[in-house]
Amino acid sequence: MQGFRTERRPRLLGWRSALLGLIAAILVCGLVRAFLVDLYYIPSGSMEPLLQPGDRIAVSRVAFSGSPIARGDVVVFDGRGSFAPLDSGRGWLGDAVRGVGEWFGIVPNETVYVKRVLGVAGDHVTCCTADGHLTVNGRPLDEPYVYPGDAPSTQPFDVVVPPGRLWLLGDHRADSVDSRSLLGAPGGGLVRTDRVIGEPIAILWPLDRLGAMSSTQKEAQ
Incomplete structure (x- = not known):
């Protein structure tokens, strides 16, 4: 009996250590994702060619902590109250199951969106000039990031962005539900700045697209 006890105690200690290590790793990961870098799944082609359907992206939650959001920035934001429906209709269990998948980045988050900032507070954004360009404060925009073959917009609009709001469009204008829609x-399609989660900084999956995202695709300021 003595021998049995001496074998069992190290085995129990090993399981406890492994369990504590797993819990600690989950806690650290949760803190990193809550405050520094998060992970999101891209479900649609609304930001092509920059982001493709099925991409998993790393999002910096501190990207705008030292500087304001600027025209041309690509932002990840919580669309509840603006872009997203208030009730998913799945019930608490469905929401919980899906929430696990969202946390691991294997299913899209239905209330989180990625778009490009076309107007910040005070900007007068219009569509379009006679030659089809968007204008901001009377200046036509050069938009090299727009999906090849797409018009800057086929829907006319004339918007002045109020304080604390953003006017957001997808780069694939023909396949994007955005502020125009x-x-x-x-709210008129305007998103509150405090709903911004962060800025995409890298593509993590698929591996053939692995790498940092280029800031050169922003609008020239």
């Missing part, structure tokens, strides 16, 4: 909705 919500002109008649409450």
